[in-house]
Amino acid sequence: MARRKLSRRRITIVAAGAVVFATTLAPSLGTASGQAHGIDWNAVGQAIGQPLTTEAQDVHTAEWLRTDLHLVNAGVTENPGMELNAEASFHQTPSGKAVMIGEATLTSDEANTFADHLQQGGAQVTALHKHLQDETPRLWWLHYWALGDPVQIAHTVHNALTATHIPLNQKPGSPPAIALDTNALNGIIGTKGENVNGVQQYHVPVSQPITDTRAHITLPYLMEASTLLMFQPLGGGRAAVNGDFAMTADQVNPVIKALRSRGMTIVELHNHMLYEQPRLFYLHFWKTGDATVLARDLRAGLDQVHAPTS
Numbered sequence: 001m002a003r004r005k006l007s008r009r010r011i012t013i014v015a016a017g018a019v020v021f022a023t024t025l026a027p028s029l030g031t032a033s034g035q036a037h038g039i040d041w042n043a044v045g046q047a048i049g050q051p052l053t054t055e056a057q058d059v060h061t062a063e064w065l066r067t068d069l070h071l072v073n074a075g076v077t078e079n080p081g082m083e084l085n086a087e088a089s090f091h092q093t094p095s096g097k098a099v100m101i102g103e104a105t106l107t108s109d110e111a112n113t114f115a116d117h118l119q120q121g122g123a124q125v126t127a128l129h130k131h132l133q134d135e136t137p138r139l140w141w142l143h144y145w146a147l148g149d150p151v152q153i154a155h156t157v158h159n160a161l162t163a164t165h166i167p168l169n170q171k172p173g174s175p176p177a178i179a180l181d182t183n184a185l186n187g188i189i190g191t192k193g194e195n196v197n198g199v200q201q202y203h204v205p206v207s208q209p210i211t212d213t214r215a216h217i218t219l220p221y222l223m224e225a226s227t228l229l230m231f232q233p234l235g236g237g238r239a240a241v242n243g244d245f246a247m248t249a250d251q252v253n254p255v256i257k258a259l260r261s262r263g264m265t266i267v268e269l270h271n272h273m274l275y276e277q278p279r280l281f282y283l284h285f286w287k288t289g290d291a292t293v294l295a296r297d298l299r300a301g302l303d304q305v306h307a308p309t310s
Contacts, residue, residue: 121156
């Protein structure tokens with residue numbers, strides 16, 4: 001795409017502020033907290049514990065990297081920029097409420113408590129599954145959704161986060177340089193990537209509108225309506241790739257066939273949401289090797305979901 005895309009993942013981390021916890025949240029009711037003609041996103045940031053980043057299509061996001069974990073998957077020590085994080089993305093609805101979609105990377109002893117706190121505040125758990133095939137320590141990715149007053153939703157997310165070991169007072173900083181030929185990767189993938197904590201990330205929107213049938217909106221592509229491709233440098237032009245292809249049902253097996261024919265490990269196939277139409281399926285993958293070869297492998301999968309070329 002010609003314009004610069006902002007990542008659904010925060011590029012820098014900002015310090016957390018003081019938060020007052022909420023005890024209840026109606027997921028489909030409530031009046032949005034904010035100004036007469038829009039939501040006060042500063043107030044939402046205060047409630048969630050950090051200023052929100054404004055991204056493409058009026059998405060407002062908070063993110064925390066799991067810098068507390070030393071994670072090894074298939075022999076590779078993973079950079080937290082490989083979607084080892086917690087996040088919440090907000091978007092205003094025509095009724096003045098906000099829809100929130102998020103996910104968190106959690107250890108086995110954190111997952112159920114985190115889910116309990118979300119549900120106690122009125123947010124809904126929409127998926128729980130793996131994104132990696134051989135990680136130590138074992139991790140889970142929990143996806144969640146809410147609709148209503150964004151300040152109340154933000155309180156609920158922050159309350160859940162405090163029940164984990166995720167560092168909430170992370171300091172801002174510039175990401176380290178990516179030791180890969182990112183221009184070559186951009187040309188193969190067909191769009192410009194983002195440096196997230198030293199990982200090259202790509203977000204490729206799905207080829208058709210996705211409707212959240214509860215919020216009555218077309219989902220912005222950064223709110224689960226895009227394919228995520230991540231390249232972690234391993235030195236010498238090599239990389240590890242992980243992420244997920246977002247696909248409609250008819251695209252699932254063509255993508256699997258394209259990736260497997262190139263030796264890509266298929267990790268998981270599942271849903272992330274409950275209320276989207278058409279339904280989306282997410283295919284997680286893994287492979288290491290020459291970064292430009294890996295980009296061509298992934299481009300073969302993108303061709304199956306009709307992603308544009310550069």
